[in-house]
Amino acid sequence: MRTIEPIARIDLAFSLFCLKHRFNVQVASVSRWVSRTGDGHLYLLLGIAVFCLDEPVGKLFFTAALLAFAIELPIYWLAKNSFKRRRPEEFSHLLHAFITPSDRYSLPSGHTAAAFLMATIIGQFYPQWHDPALMWAVLIGASRILLGVHFLTDVVIGAVLGMSSAYVALEYVQAWLGGV
Incomplete structure (x- = not known):
């Protein structure tokens, strides 16, 4: 455990820096809104919209996203517990x-994992939306820190989990369906 103590100290210091300033209530108000965009409802709506509106890419997008979440969620749950x-x-x-x-x-941060998973999938199928999707994922991760519910390393590990799950799913979709 001693090997992670420096990381824990840095995490705590960073959280104190992010949460102990005179504008923390205002920042939390904005962060709460940003965080809510990562609750999951928008992912489902986006997936359904792309599935219905962008034939046949939408079906590959939806399949890749579903598979990525099927990979990410059990790992997330196992890691948390x-x-x-x-x-x-x-x-x-x-x-x-x-x-x-x-x-x-x-x-790890589940909000961050899901946001980076979706940003990765979006970027693969719609490269013109890669940068905005990635910025949105970063904002969701930052919001979780600024709301005081996650440490920096929780967010970083969540981002890695989300992107990794997306890349594995994209490889399978490519191999199985010849898409992407």
Whole structure:
């Protein structure tokens, strides 16, 4: 455990920096809105819209996204329940979360994983939307830190999980369906 102590100290210091300033309430208000765009509802709506409106690319997009989530979600659940990393406000009385998270543990960030998964899928099928989708994913990850529910490493690991799951799904879609 001593090998991760420096990372934990950096995480805590970064969270204190992000949450302990005079504009934290205003930043949290914007962050709450950004975070809500990553709750999952928009992913489903986007998938259905692309499926219906962009034949035949939409079917490949939808298939790749479904497969990526089928890969990502069990890994996410297993990691959360194996690491059982406490959330930032549990580490220090100086930290306060601006929202109530949907589960108990913080590692990895599921919102961030899902956002980077979708950004990767979007970028593969619609390259012109890659940069905006990636920026949106970064904002979702940042919002989770600024709301006090995740540490920086939770977000980084979530991003890696999401992108990795998307790339594996894209490889399978390419091999199975000849798409992408």
